[in-house]
Amino acid sequence: MKDHVKVMLFLYTRTGRLIDCIGEIIKAKGMASFSAGQSTEACMEKMIEYAHFRNCLLVLREEMKKIMEKLTKEEKYLLEYKYFRRKRMLEGEFAGMKLDFSERTYFRRQIRLSAKLNGLFALHGLGEAWFEKNLRGVPYIAAALERMREGGKGEFSDKRAKTMLACQKTRRLPRKADERKEREISRATS
Secondary structure: OOHHHHHHHHHHOOHHHHHHHHHHHHHHHHHOHHHOOOOHHHHHHHHHHHHHHHHHHHHHHHHHHHHHHOOOHHHHHHHHHHHHOOHHHHHOOOOOOOEOOOHHHHHHHHHHHHHHHHHHHHHOOOOHHHHHHHOOOOHHHHHHHHHHHOOOOOOOOOHHHOOOOOEOOOOOOOHHHHHHHHHHHHHHHO
8 A cells, every 4th residue: 555545544533633623723823823923924824834734634534435435344344454443433333243254365355455545545636646735744744654654553553463353264374474474465565
């Protein structure tokens, strides 16, 4: 999966909070503009930057909703499991869902889902050019992108190692086979 798509997936579950927080920042900046110690023009430019970022998040949220509607329930589950990890969704909408395939098939389906998401993001106008133009310059986004590129853990890791995937036909692969498969997946998705 492309880096910008991973970052936008990371943002998707946080867009509501971010949009609200940025709205509050814009209001506070406007209210305190007289005592900010900077020119009115500089204060207004900063408020416009915040408003632009907020609008980009609104666009991202709406387009992501449309993208999610085009996914099957299984694809939504795979996406939720690997990227979002929202407990209320996993225990609510996907409660008791078992995947009728092996762990190796899980990896293959994640690769297929990554390719599908790359295409859907581009189709909905959320390609790399849009990301670079609208989101890359925001420090929060740049830090998330850098953390993801460094291969850091946190929001971008597959947490299956901590909680076993609910596959019905699971069979534990030898350790070297696991490492080789992870390398193949990282090469295929980058």
